[in-house]
Amino acid sequence: MKIVDLTQKLTEDMPLFPGTPGPKFTVKHTVETDGFRExxxxxxxxxxxxxxxxxxxxxxxxxxxxxGADQFCGSGLVLDFSRLGEKEITPDLFEEAMDKALSQPRFQRKTMPKEGEEEKDRRLSSIEYLFFYTGWDKKWGDKSYLTGSPILSQAVAKKVTTLDLKGIGIDAISVDPLEGDGLLAHRILLEKEIIIVENLKNLGGLLQENFEFYGLPLKIPGGEGSPIRGVAKIR
Structure with missing residues (x-):
């Protein structure tokens, strides 16, 4: 079994959404003084x-x-936008990346199609989490991580809502620009109850892999979001 860690390290100087205070980690007890560390x-x-x-x-x-916990895990597929740079992911780019991803051997038909079945729909039917690999995770720790990262156009967000997905993920700070648009892609996706995972890493290593995604949140009463330890289990 192979596990790929998709989670960025939590540090006090880590990149953050503008205006968000950084995390604090304070040692309150030590082995030397209390017999345990906390x-x-x-x-x-x-x-x-x-x-x-x-x-x-x-x-x-x-x-x-x-x-339930099962909402936060499922079979995954990674789309490659690593050559996009500081651009918006448009419908044409989305369809191109999708067609390339679905050309993998694991999606090739082994049985006759059902009457009226669309080929792309058949291949996508097994996917529960769709990931956008931009390569922006390589900028983690640098100020450039917060500027110019690829975002989802509203049209792409709407396309995603037509798929039968539990969630999507991206290796950047947000699926929306950091300023000015009112989190429109968030609203489009979350209105259809599609979970959004952000600040992932190592998605590039999963482009050709058949994998299960696990990104379980903390069990916070009434919580609207949570840090996760995201991993991929290679099948």
């Missing part, structure tokens, strides 16, 4: 590699308590 941890719920539920942008949206 830390106090303080951080915002959307710090580091984390997920968003509908309650993040909708007052009456579903929160962490409204989902």
């Amino acid at each position: 830390m106090e941890i303080s951080l915002y719920s959307h710090t580091g590699t984390h997920l968003d539920t509908p309650a993040h942008v909708f007052p009456r949206g579903k929160n962490l308590e409204d989902y």
Whole structure:
């Protein structure tokens, strides 16, 4: 069994959404003085590699308590946008990346199609989490991580909502620009209860892999989001 870690390290100087205070890790007890070591941890719920539920942008949206643990794991597929640079992911680019990803041998037909079945729909039917690999995770720790990262156009966000997905993920700070648009892609996706995972890493190593994604949140009452330890289990 091979596990790929998709999670960025939590540090006090880590990249953060503008205006978000950094996490704090304070040693409160030590082995030398207390016989055991314990830390106090303080951080915002959307710090580091984390997920968003509908309650993040909708007052009456579903929160962490409204989902079973199975909502936060499932079969994954990675789309390659690593050559895009500081651009928006448009429908044409999305379809091109999707067609390339679905050309992998694991999606090739072994049985006759059902009547009326669309080939792309058949190949996508086994996918529960769709990931956008931009390569932006390589900038983690540098100021450039927060500037110019690829984002989802509203049209692409709407396309994603037509797929039968549990969630999506990206290796950048957000699926939306950091300023000015009112988190429109978030709203489009979360209105359809598609979980959003941000600040992932190592997606490039999964482009040709058949894998299961696991990104379980903390069990926070009423929580609209949570840091996760995201991993991929290679089949």
